[in-house]
Amino acid sequence: MAFISSGYNPEKPMENRISDIGPRKYDEFLPPVIKKNYGQWLYHEILEPGVLMHKAESGDEVYSVRVGAARLMSVGLIREMCAIADKHCGGHLRFTTRNNVEFMVDSKAKVKPLMDDLKSRKFPGGSLKFPIGGTGASTPNMVHTQGWQHCHTPATDAAGPVKAVMDEVFEYFTSMKLPASVRLALACCLNMCGAVHCSDIAVVGIHRKPPLKDHAVLDQICEIPLAVAACPTAAIRPTKIEIDGKQRNTVAIKDERCMFCGNCYTMCAALPLADAEGDGCAIMVGGKVSNRLSMPKFSKVVVAYVPNEPPRWPSLTKVIKQILEAYAKDARKYERVGEWAERIGWEKFFEVTGLPFTHHLIDDFRDHAYYTWRQSTQFKW
Amino acid sequence: MAFISSGYNPEKPMENRISDIGPRKYDEFLPPVIKKNYGQWLYHEILEPGVLMHKAESGDEVYSVRVGAARLMSVGLIREMCAIADKHCGGHLRFTTRNNVEFMVDSKAKVKPLMDDLKSRKFPGGSLKFPIGGTGASTPNMVHTQGWQHCHTPATDAAGPVKAVMDEVFEYFTSMKLPASVRLALACCLNMCGAVHCSDIAVVGIHRKPPLKDHAVLDQICEIPLAVAACPTAAIRPTKIEIDGKQRNTVAIKDERCMFCGNCYTMCAALPLADAEGDGCAIMVGGKVSNRLSMPKFSKVVVAYVPNEPPRWPSLTKVIKQILEAYAKDARKYERVGEWAERIGWEKFFEVTGLPFTHHLIDDFRDHAYYTWRQSTQFKW
Amino acid sequence: MAKHKTPMLDELTKGPWPSWVDDIKGEAERRKANPDNIDYQIPADVCEDWLGLQELSYKDMETHWKHGGIVGVFGYGGGVIGRYCDMPQQFPGVAHFHTVRVNQPSGKYYTTKFLTDLCDIWDLRGSGMTNMHGSTGDIVLLGTFTEQLEEIFFELTHNMNTDLGGSGSNLRTPAGCLGKSRCEFACYDTMALEYSMVQQYQDELHRPAFPYKFKFKFDGCPMGCVCSIARSDFSVIGTWKSDIRIDQEAVKAYVGGEFKPNAGAHAGRDWGKFDITAEVVNRCPGQCIKWDGSKLSIDNKNCVRCMHCIAVMPRALRVGEETGASILLGAKAPILDGQQMSSLIVPFVPAEDPFDEIKEVVEKIWDWWMEEGKNRERVGETMRRMSLQKVLNVIGVEPDARHVKYPRENPYIFWKEEEVGNWDRPIEEYRKRHAR
Amino acid sequence: MAKHKTPMLDELTKGPWPSWVDDIKGEAERRKANPDNIDYQIPADVCEDWLGLQELSYKDMETHWKHGGIVGVFGYGGGVIGRYCDMPQQFPGVAHFHTVRVNQPSGKYYTTKFLTDLCDIWDLRGSGMTNMHGSTGDIVLLGTFTEQLEEIFFELTHNMNTDLGGSGSNLRTPAGCLGKSRCEFACYDTMALEYSMVQQYQDELHRPAFPYKFKFKFDGCPMGCVCSIARSDFSVIGTWKSDIRIDQEAVKAYVGGEFKPNAGAHAGRDWGKFDITAEVVNRCPGQCIKWDGSKLSIDNKNCVRCMHCIAVMPRALRVGEETGASILLGAKAPILDGQQMSSLIVPFVPAEDPFDEIKEVVEKIWDWWMEEGKNRERVGETMRRMSLQKVLNVIGVEPDARHVKYPRENPYIFWKEEEVGNWDRPIEEYRKRHAR
Numbered sequence A, B: 001m002a003f004i005s006s007g008y009n010p011e012k013p014m015e016n017r018i019s020d021i022g023p024r025k026y027d028e029f030l031p032p033v034i035k036k037n038y039g040q041w042l043y044h045e046i047l048e049p050g051v052l053m054h055k056a057e058s059g060d061e062v063y064s065v066r067v068g069a070a071r072l073m074s075v076g077l078i079r080e081m082c083a084i085a086d087k088h089c090g091g092h093l094r095f096t097t098r099n100n101v102e103f104m105v106d107s108k109a110k111v112k113p114l115m116d117d118l119k120s121r122k123f124p125g126g127s128l129k130f131p132i133g134g135t136g137a138s139t140p141n142m143v144h145t146q147g148w149q150h151c152h153t154p155a156t157d158a159a160g161p162v163k164a165v166m167d168e169v170f171e172y173f174t175s176m177k178l179p180a181s182v183r184l185a186l187a188c189c190l191n192m193c194g195a196v197h198c199s200d201i202a203v204v205g206i207h208r209k210p211p212l213k214d215h216a217v218l219d220q221i222c223e224i225p226l227a228v229a230a231c232p233t234a235a236i237r238p239t240k241i242e243i244d245g246k247q248r249n250t251v252a253i254k255d256e257r258c259m260f261c262g263n264c265y266t267m268c269a270a271l272p273l274a275d276a277e278g279d280g281c282a283i284m285v286g287g288k289v290s291n292r293l294s295m296p297k298f299s300k301v302v303v304a305y306v307p308n309e310p311p312r313w314p315s316l317t318k319v320i321k322q323i324l325e326a327y328a329k330d331a332r333k334y335e336r337v338g339e340w341a342e343r344i345g346w347e348k349f350f351e352v353t354g355l356p357f358t359h360h361l362i363d364d365f366r367d368h369a370y371y372t373w374r375q376s377t378q379f380k381w
Numbered sequence C, D: 001m002a003k004h005k006t007p008m009l010d011e012l013t014k015g016p017w018p019s020w021v022d023d024i025k026g027e028a029e030r031r032k033a034n035p036d037n038i039d040y041q042i043p044a045d046v047c048e049d050w051l052g053l054q055e056l057s058y059k060d061m062e063t064h065w066k067h068g069g070i071v072g073v074f075g076y077g078g079g080v081i082g083r084y085c086d087m088p089q090q091f092p093g094v095a096h097f098h099t100v101r102v103n104q105p106s107g108k109y110y111t112t113k114f115l116t117d118l119c120d121i122w123d124l125r126g127s128g129m130t131n132m133h134g135s136t137g138d139i140v141l142l143g144t145f146t147e148q149l150e151e152i153f154f155e156l157t158h159n160m161n162t163d164l165g166g167s168g169s170n171l172r173t174p175a176g177c178l179g180k181s182r183c184e185f186a187c188y189d190t191m192a193l194e195y196s197m198v199q200q201y202q203d204e205l206h207r208p209a210f211p212y213k214f215k216f217k218f219d220g221c222p223m224g225c226v227c228s229i230a231r232s233d234f235s236v237i238g239t240w241k242s243d244i245r246i247d248q249e250a251v252k253a254y255v256g257g258e259f260k261p262n263a264g265a266h267a268g269r270d271w272g273k274f275d276i277t278a279e280v281v282n283r284c285p286g287q288c289i290k291w292d293g294s295k296l297s298i299d300n301k302n303c304v305r306c307m308h309c310i311a312v313m314p315r316a317l318r319v320g321e322e323t324g325a326s327i328l329l330g331a332k333a334p335i336l337d338g339q340q341m342s343s344l345i346v347p348f349v350p351a352e353d354p355f356d357e358i359k360e361v362v363e364k365i366w367d368w369w370m371e372e373g374k375n376r377e378r379v380g381e382t383m384r385r386m387s388l389q390k391v392l393n394v395i396g397v398e399p400d401a402r403h404v405k406y407p408r409e410n411p412y413i414f415w416k417e418e419e420v421g422n423w424d425r426p427i428e429e430y431r432k433r434h435a436r
């Protein structure tokens, strides 16, 4: 391989440099029917799972076919999507805020050929390249993060468990038979790059062993005061240790004060937490961000720990299905998972989902914990 | 006056001493109809304001006539109550948990003579000795504390403002026309010896000037570390000061960190807060302790400050009446003040009561404050 | 003629509500007149000086009581609140003005004999002024001199067979609602429990052994007529397990208008005809009531025992027959870190004399709190600092979703090594898998 | 034949959901085959090594990416995430595996031309693998070597007229819902605002000047399709002031069953006939809808604009005509002190290009946060530390009951001397009134 220069000259980095231009303006990319009717939409209909029709004041209609995507995708796959868009959609497509892909056409007649084309494409292993669905009262694509694919702090993988979960709940992606849309999400560590803290059902990677201390290098690669300050529970203090007869500055950690947030590792590479036996996932439930009916809600931890079981995380997917099915059976129309749990009471939630309630689920972090305890005699037997 | 010995011998305090006997057993004090039907009550009725009838399984009935009391009462007044109880009630009476007095009779026929007697008695200034009421959807007696009558830390008086308020809302004490019972309370400082933190409408005495420092005596009468530790906002630190050429240990206070809780004064008499100009009352609203309909609730501060205006606290009583009347007009049957405010939304509460919302009412104490802010776009214009 | 002019206080003799100013003035006059020729053991003009001092406070808008004052009776760490005036020259009658807390009987029922005897003591040895009752529940005798304290105590114990209440870092005087004595809602006998507890824990009540004060309050049912959930460290609240008992005929009588809803509590206003659907069915927080026009049915599994339906129709509905209590822990006033209500720790406990199951819980909590609690830390604060699960562990109760309003929102779980496996891994092993 | 055996990963080729494993494998094969004869600038077997490394992670159940790695393009403090493998000998193709964040266009609409051009760059200079899109909103190009970073940047800016997104203690790449481009609910033009903001604040996006990261997200209405309230420091959410517009005929069509409720979102199950009372009227959180069988009326003063009624009957109801936005501040993930959603700071702001009113608020907040924020303290944490009223003061907004869910429960008010009067009193004066 020979180095191909873009034109950039490392000797003179500012020469001919273009910077601070931002993204291209969106209107360059809009399909004509969208551009024409921008801001003049009247209403929409979901014709079938994955197919939206938006009606404009002008009478125009745009049909959007939504397909699931792994988000982690190759340029090969993107080129394939472009080919489809060129063939059916005048060379336009879009991605949704949950990493689904939308192919838009401007007349009903174009919908079926587009859908047939999408349906026909599969990966070698048999999985669909472009499953249609994710609209209305469904489980749209699972928001997620990097995991073992790309990040340095994960306590679980991202794309792997997501694939396993989406396979498990696939029938709910392609249908609209849930009481409301159920947003799934995964974040591979407590940094929570996915919207786990406000999702209907969410998975978050957690560590459960306190950081290792790489004393031999710690003071060379870390600023000890920053590491100490990083800990929200004040578990870390500076200390000295003798290694090979030499005094070294390092840190000591009060293990029983650690709640495994990993913030010290973020600040100091000599404090890794990852551990096959310790790591796994917690499951959080009942969050939402929309203001529809009830105000936005945080997700609550309902399963403290599920072990990492690659490649297909069977325990994890089982629990999620269990929650989803209890919800599907019991909730009212329009009722989000969290609204349902609040209406029936969290004590009933554990009963109907069959999940055990354990001491881990009682908040004991910071002062606010108190407000989550029950200051009432109201509860159900 | 000659010293009259009880029999106690200060030389030999343990001689003939009786201790740890506790209170007398309640059953010595029960009226016969109560004793007979103990635990066998079937139901009750409120025959008119202040008059309860309880029906027992045996068919017996007990009629209780409830009268308001100032709580602060002389032995002369107690003797007068005893005379009434002797005359009508077989020598029994009781006090309620809110310091009302109940005269009980065992037949309906005895009710009217009792009531007539009670109604006939007045203080020289014209106030009633035994106003009948405080049952059902009324404003029962206002729970309160010591104030300038007896305590060392008050920021307002207790019995004075209570008298002024009860006069103002008197028609609601003697009737049952409110949507639900409205419990009033007053505590003369943030120690809150009254149940202010969970009352429908409550008054709490507040200081607004940081403690004075009596440097000249501080280290003699206080343990400086205790004074420092007493401050929840860490506003106090030990320091040294020169008085009359002598170095003295004392404390310094960061005034802008003080929120006037008075806890330092509780721990150290050399840090008084009382100040005519600084002191006054905050008004809190919407608390409750019963589990009926909704769970118990804390009261919320809706008026940050009303000045002390002895002897009749006109601004205070005006605001309370204002709240009470807005509530009476707008709330649903059975709805407590807090339930009403939550249903209409606190923004409407301020609108319908006509109270101004000020920055003081936004929580800024500790971490939990965040949870009281509005994480939603749901609100009313 | 009054000793001091009290023009401001006099304004408080007006208006319909009982005037404590008139009451004190009356007492002042009685003492002056002294028809029974009592040899007052504290200044006869105590009430006059008290009025004078209060008038001064009304003028200054500041209290005139000095900070603290440690007085008491021998061998007890509480029961008396010392109080001195900061203007003793001007108001010698209240130079001392200590409070004596007398432990009230359960339910605050009295015979006139008992009260009269108490008045006799207080006429002779005190100001003649009282609070009936203090916020904690005591009979509060307001204002006496130090020399009288032992005498009062002696007379209370010897002549009245009655003891002092609590103050200081002690168990405080327990209090309860009147419960079974006159209330059909009572799920257990609050007055019996209160008596049993106060007798059992006399030592804790009188001798400071705790980090801070500790209060018991006993409510017979979720209505909370003694505010235990808001005002006591240890709140015992009656509840029931089995089905709400329904008398269908009586329900119809309410619907038909023969019985007044809520026992007539709303009779002062015309709220229109009783509407069982709007007023009961739709308001039920468990959403578990059905009314088909002739039959009321309750899905008790979804009932949260809020008692609204029972309160509205007390002649038709009664609490279930299997009764007991819930225990909640930790209520307190705002100092230091904000007000707390008690939090549920035991969803259900049987509550029958001698109440052993309840006492067992209390004692475990005390043992732990005396070990772990900091100076001046209420048990609710210790719980808040050390966690609810810690308390459950201490009392041996399995954590249950009923303990929380909702599960934690942060995944910051304090795992323990026993739960996870070996924490003490060598960094060298890790570095074999992961180069630096 | 694959370079590394991946038996575990291969399990993830099964099942209906698109398999990223098959996708990477396909890319690996394409690179190997290289039909277009591309002179790959990073190892041709990058995808194979990546698969191998992931297989190892699946076995070890630990990540094999090293901590951090500071790389970037000249003059920018963000846009690239450095990443190195901790087993570079075994997997040299991913020894470097840096991420390039490309700023996506508003609404994520693309032409195939744009995407294809991007693919060309990434075929040549990167792994050929992407995330479409990252959680913040960027186009995420996954995996390249350090030497390629400037080249990629040069090609992006010169050939594609497109810039990098954010990372580090910068403004992050803004994101918005598709808003007016295709949604009838949009109360303002989210895509225009997103574009306007990202252009205006290029410097803040590329050069770290903040205490920590700062995110903008723009939702066109309270539905929150881009989760701004949960995932952005500065959340602008469309709202309206005037009355909800009602087409009574269309309401009847819903009631009559001609139109499907919620645009057909629930068509997959038989929920029975649409019941406007149960499904809309009774559920309305403002309790402000009436339906008399032929006319729907809304008491807009009590509407909280939750949009439920509109979502259920989009052909009958429309948001009010006077539209604008609410601004909320401070959402973030849990580290350190727990997750936060954004809190309302400006109930209503007009939102029309050039959006000056919104920019004014942002800039005031930045000035304050840059002054007061601690290192690695998100603006929401600064607000939590310094109070909501402080922020309102900074942006010049009058405190209003709308700012809170409920007023404070503690009376711990931090009064200021200006509000109260002289604080500096001599103790001697006090002692004149109050003896020690």
Ligand code: SRM
Residues within 6 Å of the ligand: A043, A044, A046, A052, A095, A096, A097, A098, A099, A100, A134, A135, A136, A140, A141, A143, A180, A181, A183, A195, A198, A199, A200, A287, A288, A289, A290, A291, A292, A334, A336, D107, D176, D177, D178, D179, D182, D183, D184, D185, D223, D224, D225, D226, D227, D262, D265, D311, D312
């Ligand atoms: C395309 C997209 C916006 C975009 O810019 O990409 C979008 C588009 C629409 N949303 Fe959304 N929402 C989109 C993400 C969201 C999100 C964010 C998310 O899921 O991460 C939310 C907040 C979720 C939450 O509360 O946790 C969201 C909450 C809603 C709601 C409220 C639903 C609720 O029950 O609370 C509605 C109203 C409705 O569904 O009737 C709505 C309604 C709609 C409508 C009907 C608006 C319209 O009239 O066009 C659009 C089609 C909905 C559908 O798919 O059935 N949209 N919508 C996003 C599609 C994501 C996807 O691929 O699945």
Ligand code: SRM
Residues within 6 Å of the ligand: B144, B145, B146, B150, B151, B152, B153, B191, B192, B193, B194, B195, B266, C081, C083, C099, C101, C131, C133, C134, C135, C136, C137, C138, C139, C140, C165, C166, C173, C213, C215, C230, C231, C232, C331, C332, C333, C334, C335, C336, C378
């Ligand atoms: C007399 C009484 C008020 C009354 O007028 O009824 C009272 C009076 C005092 N209380 Fe109280 N408290 C009284 C019931 C309460 C209650 C209510 C209750 O028990 O139901 C509370 C709130 C509940 C609680 O315990 O938290 C209460 C919370 C306090 C506090 C705050 C404690 C805390 O943890 O936050 C203090 C401050 C302290 O302990 O230093 C306090 C301190 C005091 C002191 C001793 C003042 C002090 O700082 O030393 C007061 C003596 C006043 C005096 O001169 O007579 N008092 N105090 C009540 C006791 C009468 C009785 O025995 O029946």
Ligand code: SRM
Residues within 6 Å of the ligand: B043, B044, B046, B052, B095, B096, B097, B098, B099, B100, B134, B135, B136, B137, B140, B141, B143, B180, B181, B183, B195, B198, B199, B200, B287, B288, B289, B290, B291, B292, B334, B336, C107, C176, C177, C178, C179, C182, C183, C184, C185, C223, C224, C225, C226, C227, C262, C265, C311, C312
């Ligand atoms: C006598 C007393 C108990 C005692 O041991 O002294 C008592 C007695 C009764 N209460 Fe109570 N309550 C008493 C203080 C309370 C308190 C405590 C307080 O006010 O400080 C509460 C909690 C208040 C709160 O939630 O903030 C209380 C909350 C209730 C409720 C629930 C009311 C609600 O709407 O939330 C009921 C049910 C009802 O009123 O129908 C109730 C019902 C009753 C009944 C009807 C019970 C019965 O069947 O006998 C009694 C007559 C009520 C009436 O007065 O209308 N009682 N009740 C107390 C009278 C105090 C007074 O003089 O006013």
Ligand code: SRM
Residues within 6 Å of the ligand: A144, A145, A146, A150, A151, A152, A153, A191, A192, A193, A194, A195, A266, D081, D083, D099, D101, D131, D133, D134, D135, D136, D137, D138, D139, D140, D165, D166, D173, D213, D215, D230, D231, D232, D331, D332, D333, D334, D335, D336, D378
């Ligand atoms: C790539 C991405 C995840 C993804 O798969 O999509 C990501 C990846 C990382 N995030 Fe993130 N964050 C990403 C969106 C988010 C989001 C979601 C959002 O922006 O909507 C959040 C939650 C919202 C928020 O900002 O709080 C998020 C909260 C964090 C945090 C916690 C910040 C906090 O204040 O609590 C960290 C830790 C940190 O900053 O040190 C973090 C740190 C990281 C780092 C840089 C790891 C680190 O500790 O240095 C990750 C690099 C992974 C890698 O190797 O590629 N990332 N991060 C997302 C950015 C892609 C993009 O630009 O579009």
Ligand code: SF4
Residues within 6 Å of the ligand: A145, A146, A147, A151, A152, A153, A154, A155, A187, A188, A189, A190, A191, A192, A193, A194
């Ligand atoms: S959630 Fe954690 S592990 Fe996952 S991408 Fe974000 S920072 Fe990395």
Ligand code: SF4
Residues within 6 Å of the ligand: A210, A211, A230, A231, A232, A233, A234, A235, A236, A253, A257, A258, A259, A260, A261, A262, A263, A264, A265
């Ligand atoms: S993981 Fe978190 S809690 Fe544990 S030591 Fe590190 S910073 Fe502290």
Ligand code: SF4
Residues within 6 Å of the ligand: B145, B146, B147, B151, B152, B153, B154, B155, B187, B188, B189, B190, B191, B192, B193, B194
């Ligand atoms: S509330 Fe404060 S001032 Fe009033 S009696 Fe209690 S401690 Fe004293």
Ligand code: SF4
Residues within 6 Å of the ligand: B210, B211, B230, B231, B232, B233, B234, B235, B236, B253, B257, B258, B259, B260, B261, B262, B263, B264, B265
């Ligand atoms: S009054 Fe309270 S906040 Fe102020 S200095 Fe004293 S203890 Fe601290």
Ligand code: SF4
Residues within 6 Å of the ligand: C177, C178, C179, C180, C183, C184, C185, C186, C187, C219, C220, C221, C222, C223, C224, C225, C226
């Ligand atoms: S708490 Fe219950 S049992 Fe006790 S008096 Fe009140 S209503 Fe009756």
Ligand code: SF4
Residues within 6 Å of the ligand: C283, C284, C285, C286, C287, C288, C289, C298, C302, C303, C304, C305, C306, C307, C308, C309, C310
């Ligand atoms: S007690 Fe309350 S929750 Fe139970 S059925 Fe009656 S109203 Fe419903």
Ligand code: SF4
Residues within 6 Å of the ligand: D177, D178, D179, D180, D183, D184, D185, D186, D187, D219, D220, D221, D222, D223, D224, D225, D226
């Ligand atoms: S947030 Fe509102 S305007 Fe934006 S896409 Fe969602 S529904 Fe439409």
Ligand code: SF4
Residues within 6 Å of the ligand: A293, D283, D284, D285, D286, D287, D288, D289, D298, D302, D303, D304, D305, D306, D307, D308, D309, D310
């Ligand atoms: S938008 Fe929500 S609050 Fe407003 S009328 Fe509709 S359902 Fe009610």
